[in-house]
Amino acid sequence: MKVAIMGAGLSGLACAITLERNGISPHIFEKRSDVGDRFINAELFLSFLTSPVNNNYQFLAEEHNIFLKPSNLINQLNIHSENKKAIVNEQVGFINIRGRHKHSFEQQLKQQVSSKIHYQSTFTYEELLKEYSHVILATGDAGYALDLNNYEVDRSVTLKGATVEGDFKQSSIYVWFNHKIVPNGYAYVIPFSEKEANIVIAYPQFSSIQDEDQMWQNFYDILCSRFNQSLKVTDQFHVKDYLIGRCIYPRIGNTFFTGNCFGALMPFLGFGQFSSLLTGIYAANDICGEGQYEKLIKPIRKSYNHSLTLRKAIERTENPTMDKIVSGLDGYWGKKFFKPSKFNSLNTLSYILRPFMK
Ligand SMILES: Cc1cc2nc3c(=O)[nH]c(=O)nc-3n(C[C@H](O)[C@H](O)[C@H](O)COP(=O)(O)OP(=O)(O)OC[C@H]3O[C@@H](n4cnc5c(N)ncnc54)[C@H](O)[C@@H]3O)c2cc1C
Numbered sequence: 001m002k003v004a005i006m007g008a009g010l011s012g013l014a015c016a017i018t019l020e021r022n023g024i025s026p027h028i029f030e031k032r033s034d035v036g037d038r039f040i041n042a043e044l045f046l047s048f049l050t051s052p053v054n055n056n057y058q059f060l061a062e063e064h065n066i067f068l069k070p071s072n073l074i075n076q077l078n079i080h081s082e083n084k085k086a087i088v089n090e091q092v093g094f095i096n097i098r099g100r101h102k103h104s105f106e107q108q109l110k111q112q113v114s115s116k117i118h119y120q121s122t123f124t125y126e127e128l129l130k131e132y133s134h135v136i137l138a139t140g141d142a143g144y145a146l147d148l149n150n151y152e153v154d155r156s157v158t159l160k161g162a163t164v165e166g167d168f169k170q171s172s173i174y175v176w177f178n179h180k181i182v183p184n185g186y187a188y189v190i191p192f193s194e195k196e197a198n199i200v201i202a203y204p205q206f207s208s209i210q211d212e213d214q215m216w217q218n219f220y221d222i223l224c225s226r227f228n229q230s231l232k233v234t235d236q237f238h239v240k241d242y243l244i245g246r247c248i249y250p251r252i253g254n255t256f257f258t259g260n261c262f263g264a265l266m267p268f269l270g271f272g273q274f275s276s277l278l279t280g281i282y283a284a285n286d287i288c289g290e291g292q293y294e295k296l297i298k299p300i301r302k303s304y305n306h307s308l309t310l311r312k313a314i315e316r317t318e319n320p321t322m323d324k325i326v327s328g329l330d331g332y333w334g335k336k337f338f339k340p341s342k343f344n345s346l347n348t349l350s351y352i353l354r355p356f357m358k
Contacts, residue, residue, distance in 0.1 A: 003027070003287060004132040006125060008035045008117050010273060011259030012138030013109035014066055014280030020114060021065060022288040029121035029128065036106030038099045039237040040163060042192035044074070044173070046093035047340040049271055054340035056274050057094065064281050068108050070094035071192055076172040077338060079329060081322040082180060086330035092338045095173070097192050105273070134254040136283055137261045145247045145261050153245040154267055154308055160216055160238050161200035164231035168197050177314065177322050183207045184315045187219050199223060202270060204315070244270065246304055251293050256283035262297065263304055267311035275300045306350035312357040
């Protein structure tokens, strides 16, 4: 058996680690010159999105022998709408770092891989298919899945972000749902040290934004005023046409679609780390004869559908209704909703909303 992994990101490396534990040494092909060789970005695991799994780190370690460390716990979630604010003082999840940072998830996973990673790879999928009995498509985009007519797009999203220097509470994160700031989208701040944070706006293509620079400047000004300091921008990124969708067949022949190639990116808030890691692990489980990929990924498919319903709902929620929701989340109900729990309240919400979101 000869296994090629195309892409040394979350799903590709998780796949490699799981294969190696079962005695298979894959060949890993990465187009960049190191793992995570891109902008630094703080990302999250939020318990309420993955319940009944509340502690993603513990779950990955105990169930799958994948060992990752967060950069911080989140003890406070600040949600802003046009006129209201909810402060949720609860341990709602974890912050981690991605990209060109020595503690990034990519670097942490790389340390657990012993197979050689072939950097600056220019191999195409077709070339790998000729040479290998199994190919894992883990390129973090839908490119090949689209070429193979194996992908349905639900949203195309733009993310504009920056690293800023300032003074931050490392365990507090901030999000804005306000169509006047980001139409149909959201904006957020995630600190990854006491002195640095990422600030990001995310909106779907259908928003037809006329002047993105103006929208960005407006958000930046709001932040400087909210944090009562002048935030110094030290790095910037712009991700255009980031596709949220799902592949139709998770596996074609011996090609496995994993991570974002599979449809691990959840539409509601664009979270995909946990499902990406799982799809990589599940593809390896299948290759090692420990399960069937199509069956193992079923819960992720279900979560995707729930998440898409919630995305549609949030896009359609006007500012006055959002004010009411945010106001309701301040205090007792916010704590109850976001606190780690075995009960997935989002799925229930999605069942209730689905008939209205056709
Ligand atoms: C700005 C932003 C913020 C996000 N925030 C969150 C968050 O807070 N929480 C969360 O859960 N998710 C978040 N996500 C989503 C999450 O990062 C992704 O879902 C996840 O990283 C996808 O994993 P993957 O394995 O599919 O791809 P990646 O981890 O992106 O890895 C893909 C790898 O493939 C390589 N590659 C690409 N093309 C080729 C090729 N042709 N040949 C060889 N190698 C190739 C790339 O260089 C890369 O190393 C965010 C995404 C973005 C863009």
